[in-house]
Structures are given as C-alpha cells and as structure tokens.
Amino acid sequence: LYLLSSERTKQAMDGQVDFHESLKARLNILRPSLSNVEAFLKESPPELSPGAKSLIDLLKSRNTDVFLVTGGFSHIAYYAADQLGIPHQNVFSNKLIFDSNGNYVDFDKQQLTSTSNGKSLICAYLKNKFQFKMLVMIGDGMTDLHACPPADLFIGFGGNQVRQTVRDASAWYVYNFAELINAFKY
Secondary structure (H helix, E strand, O other), X not given: OHHHHHHHHHHHHOOOOOHXXXXXXXXXXXXXXXXXXXXXXXXXXXXXXXXXXXXXXXHHHOOOOOOEEEEEEHHHHHHHHHHHOOOHHHEXXXXXXXXXXXXXXXXXXXXXXXXXXXXXXXXXXXXXXXXXXXXXXXXXXXXXXXXXXXXXXXXXXXXXXXXXXXXHHOOEEEOOHHHHHHHHOO
16 A cells, blocks of 8 residues: 555656655555554654755744645644644645545545645745745755746755756756755855
C-alpha cells in the first residue's frame, strides 16, 4: 500500500498527474483512521527541515506574515505550524473527514489545497485580502511552482527532495534554508 501511495505522491509532486485525482486515489488506498493519524504523529512526528525555524523567526522579526500552504493534511500541518510558531489561521491544508467512530470517510473537497491550482488560488486570495506588495512562495513541488503568478516570486527548495522539473523551472533554487537566511539577512 505504501509503495502505491508513494508513487502517486511522487507523480503529483512532479506534475505528472492531477493533484486532486492523486489525492483521492492515495486516500482510497490508505483509508487512514483518526487513530492512525494520531498514532503516526505520536510515533513519527514530522521533522522540520534544518533551518526552517530560524528562517521563520527571521521573517517574523521583520514583521513578515508567514503562511503554511500545503497539500498535506491539517493534523500534520498544524503540528509543523506549532513547531514553527505559525498560527493555525495562517495554515492552508487538506482536511480529512472521519465518522463518529474515527473511521475515514473522505477528504474535504472544498479545501483549495485539494486541487492542482489550489496554491495559486490561495496566493491570489492572500494578495487580495492583505494587499501584499510582495508575496513569495517557497516550495518543492509543481503545485508550488505554479502558484507564481499570482505569487510575485517562487523559490524552489531542494532540501528534502530535488524534483528536476521544479529545479529546471525555478529562477532561484536553494538546497537548504541557510541559503535563504543568508540572502534575507541584509
């Protein structure tokens, strides 16, 4: 099951298949229960990329609004946001739907992050709502890359996995957050 789901994830992140259809297929394979999700977070909590917290702290020290926009799921996204000091209202993620017994039912198809162009729509929403003069998207997948425009700048990130299609299409590509911290220091 993991290998099937992993291959679907890779295809979606590389832009080879529609993100929504990939998400639907992966969840139909895995069908995670609420207890599965909670056990995963307890036993294998997500690890932040080295330097992520330092970069967020630097940006926040300059009164820069920081948002976490992910095709991942809210339980994991909120965990990461808590580690990074990002308020939950600044998190855009997919939401799993469980029945009263905690069994997987579906995912919330109303979440913009469940679509291939969802991150682009979220960037447009943020620019409109907050009147940002500059919105920068940092990411490692095709859905991140395609969020620019409306994002004003895309920075490709290869610290966890290098996706050749993203690297080749990025005007600015980094392999770790230290590169961004050094660039943003001044």
